[in-house]
Amino acid sequence: DWAFGAIGTQDKAKHLATLYLEDISDFIVECIDPNFGFSRYAERLGRSANSFDELYEALHQTPTYIDxxxxxxxxxxxxxxxxxxFLISVPFPGNLYAAFRSAQFVKQNYPHIKISMGGGFPNTELRSLSDKRVFEFFDYITLDDGELPIELLYNAIVKGGEFNLYKRTFLLENEEVTYRNDALRSDYKQADVGTPDYSDLLLDSYISVIEIVNPMHRMWSDGRWNKLTMAHGCYWGKCTFCDISLDYIKVYEPVAAKQIVDRIEDLVEKTGQNGFHFVDEAAPPALMREVALEILRRKITVTWWTNIRFxxxxxxDLCLLLKASGCIAVSGGLEVASDRLLKLIDKGVTVEQVAKVTRNFTEAGIMVHAYLMYG
Known part of the structure; x- marks a missing residue:
């Protein structure tokens, strides 16, 4: 019990099985492929974002067994x-090597196919891209919201022509890395982007693991969550350490509560799963309230969690309402437990306020995870 606390027998078994899988992973790393990992691959190479040299060298080695x-x-x-x-989304450094290896294979064997990268990693790490070698693998790299940039890429490829407009797109022109953002069209509104489509994913083939028995930490790896957002961007947008100049933070655009719950019902019907992770930068309290009321009004049963500001x-009362609608957890950035430093970084909260809010969530039966900076 000292290791597992009050978790059940099935969870104990799942955690022990996870440790066994990690032992197998260690064996593969030592004997077959030093870059192997179950949830990330060659992450160390992806973290060397200041230089492409090491990753480029690795891509010119003989493909590994995992490759x-x-x-x-x-x-x-x-x-x-x-x-x-061919579109490749790269959310994290642990996806970067596989993305380049996949693009390399397609370039070598299907040269007529155009290849583009997007996702969280290029959005944050490749905004100042200048290395031409990247375009030996990719034809385009798009930044931030992907709907309109991809539509314009599609038009350029299918319709052809010498003159094409692009939205937040890197490409090679006259053997030079060029950033094109000359399309006058605005990005699609969040109300118009539609519901995520998981129909081509083998949802019943993914395993659930418990890497850490902490009930909040395990939510990132145990089970599967349908992903939605309540609002694009951050309604606060002032924290000095944050990417507040970038569109994915700066452009705040909430979605109507009824439309959010419409999307919830649509995904439950299509996936057969009623767990939801709202991946907002910070979900707005007023909108969370409206979503909770709409869930209760429709008498649907869901489990959900999201990211917040405290x-x-x-x-x-609000925390009890959120709990009644199916909210089981929230995560938020406290950053530092010092009012002086919180003021300096323009966080907009105090330690006392955070303590009251976390107590309200905890008393309502909602788990709380706080992000902190050390050092």
Whole structure:
């Protein structure tokens, strides 16, 4: 019990099985592939964002055994779909090597297919891209919201022509890395982007693991959550350490509560799963209230969690309402437990306020995870 606390027998078994998988992973790392990992691969290479040299060198080594598995799956998909445009989303450093290896294979074997990268990693780490070698693998790299940039890429590839407009897109022109943002069209509104489509994912084939028995930490790896957002960007947008100049933070645009719950019902019907993670930068308290009321009004059963700021708006009554609608956890950035430093970074909260809010959530039965900076 000292290790597991009050968790049940099934969770104990799942955690022990996870430790066994980690032992297998360690064996693979030592004997087969030093870059192996179950949830991330060659992450160390991806973290060297200040230089492309090490990753470039690795990509010119003989493909590893794990690479060959990836390439076999990719080859079958390419042959089946026969795309004109191949899009690769890279959210984290642990996805970067596989993205480049996949692009390399397609470039070498299907040179007529255009390849583009997007996602969280290029959005934050490649905004000052200047290394031409990247474009030996990719034709385009798009930043921030992807709907309009990809639509314009599609038009350029399918319709052709010498003159094309692009939105937040890196490409190679006259052997030089060029950033194009000349399309006058505005990005699609959040109300118009639609509901995520998971129909091509083998949702019943993913395993759930418990890497850490902490009930909040395990939510990142145990089970599967449908992803939605209540609002694009951050309604606060002042924290000095944050990327507040970038569109994904700066452009705040909430979605109507009824439309959010429409999307919830749509995803439950399509996936058969009623767990939701709202991946907002910071979900607005007033909108969370409206979403909770709409969930209760429709009498649907869901489980959900999200990211917040520790606003004083989270009263005891609001936390009870959120709990009643299915909210089981929140995570938020406290950053530092010092009022002096909180003021300096323009966080907009005090330690006392955070303590009251976390107590309100805890008393309502909602788990709280706080992000802190040390050093």
């Amino acid at each position: 060959s598995i990836l390439i076999d799956i990719l080859k079958n998909s390419i042959e089946e779909v026969q795309p004109k445009l 606003e004083k708006s989270f009263t005891g």
